[in-house]
Each structure stands twice: as C-alpha cells, then as structure tokens.
Amino acid sequence: MLFPLFSLACTLVRAPGLPQALPESQPQNDDALMQTVSVRSITAANWAVPLEGLVDLTDPAAAELEEGPYEMEVLVHVIEHPVHGRWLVDSGVSQEPGERVADAGVLLGGFLKDMEVLTSTAELLEEGSVAGVLLTHMHVDHVLGLQDLPLDTPLWTGPGEGSTRSGQNLLLRPWYSQAFSGRSLQSFDVGQAQSFGPVPVAWDLFGDGSVWVLSTPGHTAGSIAVWARTEQGPVLMTGDTSHTRWGWEHDVTPGTYTEDHVDNAEALAQLRALAALDPATQVVFGHER
Numbered sequence: 001m002l003f004p005l006f007s008l009a010c011t012l013v014r015a016p017g018l019p020q021a022l023p024e025s026q027p028q029n030d031d032a033l034m035q036t037v038s039v040r041s042i043t044a045a046n047w048a049v050p051l052e053g054l055v056d057l058t059d060p061a062a063a064e065l066e067e068g069p070y071e072m073e074v075l076v077h078v079i080e081h082p083v084h085g086r087w088l089v090d091s092g093v094s095q096e097p098g099e100r101v102a103d104a105g106v107l108l109g110g111f112l113k114d115m116e117v118l119t120s121t122a123e124l125l126e127e128g129s130v131a132g133v134l135l136t137h138m139h140v141d142h143v144l145g146l147q148d149l150p151l152d153t154p155l156w157t158g159p160g161e162g163s164t165r166s167g168q169n170l171l172l173r174p175w176y177s178q179a180f181s182g183r184s185l186q187s188f189d190v191g192q193a194q195s196f197g198p199v200p201v202a203w204d205l206f207g208d209g210s211v212w213v214l215s216t217p218g219h220t221a222g223s224i225a226v227w228a229r230t231e232q233g234p235v236l237m238t239g240d241t242s243h244t245r246w247g248w249e250h251d252v253t254p255g256t257y258t259e260d261h262v263d264n265a266e267a268l269a270q271l272r273a274l275a276a277l278d279p280a281t282q283v284v285f286g287h288e289r
C-alpha cells in the first residue's frame, strides 16, 4: 500500500507561498490540517561514548567541559497515527546487537561492547506492526534494530544519506550490506520539499500536517529531524543534529562524529528557531532527553 507521502493538494490549501510560522498548534475547524499523532520516546539501550564525539569540545563555549566517556541513550521514537499506523523514528536496537553483528568483526563488536539493551525492537514489534521507519541518518547506532524488522518494512532517510559517505567507517561496509540486504530504502525528494517555518527543506509525511520530516544536513549529508503535532504540543526529535541537551542549550554542534560542522551549525540554528516558535515544544535530542 502506498502512503500519500507528498500531498500537493494539501500544500495549496494550507500555505500559498512559504510559511514563516507554524500552523496553529491546537485543532481548529479544519481537522484535516490539524491532525495529531502520539509520540513515545523509548530508551532502546544505554551506552557510553567519548564526549568529544558528541559535543565540539573545540568550541570556546564548551571550555567548561572535559573529555571522557559520556553516558547516553540510544533512543527510538514511536509515532502512532490514527490512519497511517505506527512509524518509528530510528530503528532501535535488536536484542543482542553484539552477537548479531559478530560477523562484522572486532571493530563493531568493540564499538558496541558497552551497550546495554533495555528495550529491543523485537519487543516493540510485539505491540503491533510498523508501517515505516524514518532513519534520522545511517550511523550504525541508528540502524542496529533493522535485524528485528521484517524485510518489507519501508525505510526512509534524507536525500543523499544512502551515498557512499554514509557509513561511519569503510570497515563497516560488509555489515551495512548485510543489514540492508533485501530491504527497501528510499530518500525524500528535494524537488517535492516545502519549507516549514525556519526549515527551508521539509516534507509533510502524511499530507495532513501531523508529522514533518526536516532536512538537517551536516551531521551526515542526509540527516533528517522529525517534528510531530501531538495533543500536548509539538515534539521535535532532533536526531544527531544535537546529540545532547547541553549542545542544544549552548548552541554547540556535535563533535568528531559530525561530518560538516558549518552545515550542522546551520541545521541546529534552524531547529532551535523552529522550537522557539512554540514554547510548548518538547525537544528530544539524538541521545538524550
């Protein structure tokens, strides 16, 4: 079944020209344009990685921070849409990621050895099937749940994310090939994008304004963030455009894990401006909340 991922009709109705502010947060007369979803953020795993990867410690604003391991969460978000079903933002973690990726060799095994799985993607699937997955990017900690998902689960990511630069390390390529083998990975099309507030490239996922996929290149070439309208207010899932609350609050980009700091800084500024439009916005960071 095909989803109406891009609704030109909706564009024409809602916003002639480029909207500079968000649509109203609360349902009004036109329910079709004020559809809400529910969002749950779940800790798939606890993990510790070097802080220098998560926060740019060379930024003068980060002078107060010290290098060292930083305890963080691997998050997966569950979006429930009344018509379009359950979607995941990122894939979570399969039950035993270290064992399942043993074939990838020492590198990935060592990378994951301190990861403690709390809620596997298989457990999430016990609640019901998943209609699609939005991968905020394809770094390995965001695709570790793929093994638990049926092969025909539609996977979506940002423009260019499936390119050769997307892997964190050339040595992981065999594992990526295995993880994505037989799967459908699609990219959002820049030619069909709209602006969403201060974010110039965005897609109305279901054509009803409930979930917007936001292009946030920088951390990786095709990174995306996700904004959702809930009855409690907007939820902004930044992906790794900001791994941490500290980085968000101090306007400091991620560190060595980011590919392009200039682009990352621009994307981070756009997301901060978007969140500032509605004080009720709940912001969930890439690895922290």
Ligand SMILES: [Zn+2]
Residues within 6 Å of the ligand: 139, 141, 142, 240, 286, 287
């Ligand atoms: Zn990450």
